[in-house]
Amino acid sequence: MKNTTDIISKRLVLRKIKACDYKAIYECWTSDFEVSKYVTWTPHKSIDETKKLVDFWLNEYNHEYTYRWIVERKNTHEVIGMIDVINKNLQYMTAEVGYCYGSKYWGHGYASEALTEVINYLHNIGFVTVYAQHFESNKASGKVMQNAGMKYEATLKSRVINKLGNREDVCVYSSVNS
Numbered sequence: 001m002k003n004t005t006d007i008i009s010k011r012l013v014l015r016k017i018k019a020c021d022y023k024a025i026y027e028c029w030t031s032d033f034e035v036s037k038y039v040t041w042t043p044h045k046s047i048d049e050t051k052k053l054v055d056f057w058l059n060e061y062n063h064e065y066t067y068r069w070i071v072e073r074k075n076t077h078e079v080i081g082m083i084d085v086i087n088k089n090l091q092y093m094t095a096e097v098g099y100c101y102g103s104k105y106w107g108h109g110y111a112s113e114a115l116t117e118v119i120n121y122l123h124n125i126g127f128v129t130v131y132a133q134h135f136e137s138n139k140a141s142g143k144v145m146q147n148a149g150m151k152y153e154a155t156l157k158s159r160v161i162n163k164l165g166n167r168e169d170v171c172v173y174s175s176v177n178s
Contacts, residue, residue, distance in 0.1 A: 007121055009117045015072070024079035094131065097130060130150075131150075132174075133171065151174060153172045
């Protein structure tokens with residue numbers, strides 16, 4: 001498999017992003033100030049910003065080895081977040097996963113459920129190591145990784161500058177399919 005394939009779990013559908021998803025993405029997380037506390041980007045000020053980003057993501061599907069899923073609730077088809085491979089090394093078959101969910105969907109186990117499915121998918125298509133990182137201050141993201149079966153590896157000191165302009169540590173978790 002050299003690209004994104006639909007994944008269906010107990011409560012979720014993970015699928016390719018569609019052009020019409022930009023409104024739901026904007027309303028769900030790209031304009032959400034709570035979400036932006038724990039990522040490197042700032043909240044989008046207009047829906048046009050999100051539309052441009054979605055257009056960029058859609059174009060990336062034309063390249064092999066693009067793995068990016070919109071996450072929706074299976075029973076309502078409500079868009080709740082996104083998960084994708086943000087960095088990969090095909091020589092060593094390693095993949096870094098990133099995810100983002102609207103804050104109103106936090107604490108329901110959706111992120112762990114989707115991450116578990118993506119880890120299994122990536123291992124099944126040959127990725128040996130799947131890893132993810134979170135700002136040390138975002139302990140909930142670490143719990144998502146643990147709940148998805150990832151193991152803590154290390155804390156990388158002073159790796160990012162947070163929204164307050166302070167250096168912050170980053171915690172790394174991984175799943176290795178040996």
